[in-house]
Amino acid sequence: QVQLVESGGGLVQPGGSLRLSCAASGFTFSIYSIAWYRQAPGKQRQFVARIGNAGSDSTYAASVKGRFTGSRDDAKNTVYLQMNSLKPEDTGVYYCVWGNDWGQGTQVTVSS
Helix, strand or coil, X not given: CCEEEEECCEEECCCCCEEEXXXXXXXXXXXXXXXXXXXXXXCCEEEEEEECCCCCCCEECCCCECCEEEEEECCCCEEEEEECCCXXXXXXXXXXXXXXXXXXXXXXXXXX
16 A cells, blocks of 8 residues: 655754655555645644656745755655754645655654
8 A cells, every 4th residue: 555654854043954754655656746745733734845757847835845845765765854044934744745645754853
């Protein structure tokens, strides 16, 4: 069955960086794009980025464009989200998504 396992979250000061990872299994990873969503406390989940496959570009929410960069390693069935210049409003649980399948999420907290 499909599994998506996120890691790399943590506590970071404003202006800092984190790199999230999402290890996937159970489907032909290389031919699909993978999305990242996040959910802040008391708010709905929101789109963050879509990491394209080899034949397509990645797209980003306006709020993270220029600060977050997605990448992938198809040999490891893993996508990454490099997050730089983090802001307190980036705080939330970050999920990777394929179709209707969601990972368990990883907590990112940006605070001084």
